[in-house]
Amino acid sequence: MRTLFSENILSPSPTPAPQSNPFELLFPSSISTASSADSTQSSPTQNEWLTQHLQNQQRTESETANQANYAANGQQAPNVRRKGNPKMLFMGLRRSGKSSIQKVVFEKLSPADTLFLEPTSRIGTVKMQSFITFESVELPHQLSATTPDFDHHAVFSHIGAVIWVLDVQDEYLTSISEMIQTAVFLAENYPRVNFEVFIHKTDGLSEEYKYETFREVRQRVQDELSDLGHGDRSVSYFQTSIFDHSIFEAMSKVVQRLLPQLPAMEALLNKLCSTCGIQKAYLFDTMSKIYVATDASPTFLKDYEVCSDYVDVIVDIKQIYGWHGQDGEGKAVSERRNQDDGDIGESMVTYDRSGDTYIYAREINDYLSLICVMGKGSTTNKRVLIDYNVGILHDALLQVFKV
Amino acid sequence: MSTTERSKRQKQRKVLLMGRSGAGKSSMRSIIFSNYVAKDVRRLGATVDVEHSNIRFMGNLMLNLWDCGGQDSFVESYLSNQRSHVFSSVAVLIFVFDISSKVAASDMVSFADTIRALHEFSPNSKIFVLIHKMDLVPGEQKARALQQKAHDVRTTCEDEGFLGQQVEFWATSIWDQSLYKAWTQVIYFLVPNATVIENMLEKLAELLDARELILYERTTCLVVTHVTRGSEGRNPYTDRFERISSILKTHKHSMAKHTGTMASEVSFAEMQIKTGEFMFFITRLTENTNLAVVMPGDEAAFNAARVNVQLARQEFAHLDIMEKKGKEVQRQADTRGSAPGEDDVDTISSQARLS
Numbered sequence: 209m210r211t212l213f214s215e216n217i218l219s220p221s222p223t224p225a226p227q228s229n230p231f232e233l234l235f236p237s238s239i240s241t242a243s244s245a246d247s248t249q250s251s252p253t254q255n256e257w258l259t260q261h262l263q264n265q266q267r268t269e270s271e272t273a274n275q276a277n278y279a280a281n282g283q284q285a286p287n288v289r290r291k292g293n294p295k296m297l298f299m300g301l302r303r304s305g306k307s308s309i310q311k312v313v314f315e316k317l318s319p320a321d322t323l324f325l326e327p328t329s330r331i332g333t334v335k336m337q338s339f340i341t342f343e344s345v346e347l348p349h350q351l352s353a354t355t356p357d358f359d360h361h362a363v364f365s366h367i368g369a370v371i372w373v374l375d376v377q378d379e380y381l382t383s384i385s386e387m388i389q390t391a392v393f394l395a396e397n398y399p400r401v402n403f404e405v406f407i408h409k410t411d412g413l414s415e416e417y418k419y420e421t422f423r424e425v426r427q428r429v430q431d432e433l434s435d436l437g438h439g440d441r442s443v444s445y446f447q448t449s450i451f452d453h454s455i456f457e458a459m460s461k462v463v464q465r466l467l468p469q470l471p472a473m474e475a476l477l478n479k480l481c482s483t484c485g486i487q488k489a490y491l492f493d494t495m496s497k498i499y500v501a502t503d504a505s506p507t508f509l510k511d512y513e514v515c516s517d518y519v520d521v522i523v524d525i526k527q528i529y530g531w532h533g534q535d536g537e538g539k540a541v542s543e544r545r546n547q548d549d550g551d552i553g554e555s556m557v558t559y560d561r562s563g564d565t566y567i568y569a570r571e572i573n574d575y576l577s578l579i580c581v582m583g584k585g586s587t588t589n590k591r592v593l594i595d596y597n598v599g600i601l602h603d604a605l606l607q608v609f610k611v
Numbered sequence: 612m613s614t615t616e617r618s619k620r621q622k623q624r625k626v627l628l629m630g631r632s633g634a635g636k637s638s639m640r641s642i643i644f645s646n647y648v649a650k651d652v653r654r655l656g657a658t659v660d661v662e663h664s665n666i667r668f669m670g671n672l673m674l675n676l677w678d679c680g681g682q683d684s685f686v687e688s689y690l691s692n693q694r695s696h697v698f699s700s701v702a703v704l705i706f707v708f709d710i711s712s713k714v715a716a717s718d719m720v721s722f723a724d725t726i727r728a729l730h731e732f733s734p735n736s737k738i739f740v741l742i743h744k745m746d747l748v749p750g751e752q753k754a755r756a757l758q759q760k761a762h763d764v765r766t767t768c769e770d771e772g773f774l775g776q777q778v779e780f781w782a783t784s785i786w787d788q789s790l791y792k793a794w795t796q797v798i799y800f801l802v803p804n805a806t807v808i809e810n811m812l813e814k815l816a817e818l819l820d821a822r823e824l825i826l827y828e829r830t831t832c833l834v835v836t837h838v839t840r841g842s843e844g845r846n847p848y849t850d851r852f853e854r855i856s857s858i859l860k861t862h863k864h865s866m867a868k869h870t871g872t873m874a875s876e877v878s879f880a881e882m883q884i885k886t887g888e889f890m891f892f893i894t895r896l897t898e899n900t901n902l903a904v905v906m907p908g909d910e911a912a913f914n915a916a917r918v919n920v921q922l923a924r925q926e927f928a929h930l931d932i933m934e935k936k937g938k939e940v941q942r943q944a945d946t947r948g949s950a951p952g953e954d955d956v957d958t959i960s961s962q963a964r965l966s
Binding site: 511514522 | 881
């Protein structure tokens with residue numbers, strides 16, 4: 209599979225024995241010069257000391273990290289968890305919708321079919337190989353993460369974000385108290401793990417009630433956390449439902465916080481938007497329909513909806529007429545030639561009323577595409593300019609990912 | 612097809628939509644003609660008596676759709692005191708069977724009564740039997756259930772004196788593109804000048820060197836006809852026309868939602884999709900139709916094709932008003948359609964290659 213990340217970043221870390229891998233990467237350079245044979249033969253006491261040393265180091269790092277922003281943090285102190293795939297851990301009470309979210313987002317299950325999912329009883333991993341390899345793990349509710357005999361190192365040490373799914377249509381007070389326990393546990397032991405709260409199943413609730421509960425949950429969690437001395441910990445809250453686009457939007461934001469390249473991409477998109485009169489631009493991961501970056505203008509769900517629907521249109525039509533590449537040898541060659549020219553797919557829709565271009569799409573590579581909602585006045589005779597500018601953005605993006 | 616037969620068909624554009632109450636008649640009508648999406652139809656109530664709707668299709672084709680409420684009392688009245696009113700001069704009867712129906716036997720009896728009345732007043736009409744709600748049947752049983760139903764229906768039809776070719780079967784569901792497939796067949800049967808359009812499109816396709824042309828109606832997104840050339844005939848997606856209908860319809864909805872307008876008002880002037888392998892664009896052809904063109908991946912040919920389709924518009928405009936003059940305009944259009952078109956292709960493509 210072709211990706212823009214260089215091999216060492218994207219390749220799934222060779223399933224390390226969870227105990228040894230963090231050491232290797234966090235060793236101060238002086239120690240790491242010691243041969244690996246030494247470190248494996250080292251006495252258990254030495255290992256213990258190393259663990260403590262490691263934890264202290266992590267804690268001090270995380271305190272500074274709290275002020276700095278995440279992406280910058282990832283670059284300043286490259287940590288094993290920042291590298292590689294964004295990994296997410298879903299937690300929550302039973303029947304809160306953890307499996308459904310995974311199935312809908314990563315396996316493209318129809319939302320209506322999630323009704324028939326069996327309860328999850330073991331830790332399961334879902335992988336999605338796309339532009340970015342997403343990995344999501346689900347922790348069944350019976351396994352309480354905070355009990356001392358639980359092997360939390362194996363679970364949490366490689367996780368980028370913990371997503372707590374809260375069923376808003378259920379009695380959510382128990383969920384909140386467990387959530388707070390988990391949040392505190394994470395803040396104390398794994399401070400680098402992002403904590404996100406999905407206030408889930410908001411479909412079918414009235415706007416007012418939705419907003420009320422959202423605020424209540426948020427207030428309650430924030431209060432409790434600051435009472436316990438973790439008020440500085442940033443927790444983000446999302447209202448989600450698998451029956452509309454809100455779950456994709458929320459997942460996008462979660463994923464974005466795990467990407468070190470985010471600021472660079474955002475800056476590029478901002479420039480493009482201001483120069484080309486674009487209302488809103490998204491960089492989509494074409495397969496999952498998660499957007500990995502957007503420009504700084506305010507985000508509305510409906511912009512995302514129209515863009516994500518348009519991705520569907522393109523993908524579907526490409527599927528119908530793109531069958532030539534599958535059999536003909538000659539076709540495949542010509543396609544490759546076209547890609548070398550930088551002439552990759554682009555698409556646009558123009559509307560009757562004004563003659564303005566409405567949506568403009570361009571593939572960056574097989575898995576990543578730029579979708580823009582155009583502003584007023586982007587008529588066809590400005591197309592050439594826009595094409596040129598997007599071409600520059602395209603090259604720049606390729607450089608961002610070519611580490 | 613003889614002229615007399617065609618003109619008769621043009622007069623008879625009455626389409627009856629019948630079937631048991633709750634079979635899904637109004638649901639499919641709303642989806643096809645009124646821009647509903649599948650999940651919206653649960654808001655619909657039962658149809659009382661007959662709901663008439665007139666739908667302009669391709670300018671000269673006016674569909675007079677009779678959505679007949681399916682409750683027993685109404686059906687009884689259609690078959691007794693309204694019998695001649697309802698069943699006279701019918702072009703097409705669309706009868707909807709609910710595959711999940713608990714009373715299949717009585718459905719069949721009511722079907723037999725209906726077509727007996729139809730045979731009495733309009734013996735030349737065509738019957739489309741839609742076996743609906745196929746999504747409720749588990750995958751492995753689908754083929755068997757369908758076969759069984761089709762067999763039953765066919766014997767009933769033959770008993771009532773309808774020949775085999777007068778009856779067509781389609782398995783449908785509002786949750787996938789099968790509904791569009793069935794309705795496309797209905798429309799294709801009703802469009803009076805389908806062969807003329809096809810001839811003209813074939814010429815156009817040759818001029819553009821297109822892989823495929825699809826002509827579809829603007830508001831309903833139903834495919835009127837299509838022309839496939841060369842290797843595109845081997846396209847493994849044989850249901851691609853319905854798929855495109857369904858894709859475009861969905862797109863229209865998302866657009867309507869975004870711009871805050873009515874779904875019926877949304878219509879794009881142009882859509883382009885370019886990839887290395889193929890180029891695809893949709894643009895307006897006549898007042899009521901859009902043309903989708905699939906081209907090989909060549910930028911110059913693509914731009915030439917866009918201009919040529921624009922130029923071809925006025926030739927196709929005749930189709931919409933062809934009603935009275937008939938053959939004469941047709942011939943004119945044929946000759947004119949090719950002559951200027953050819954020149955344009957030459958000049959434009961050479962220009963494009965120069966630049």
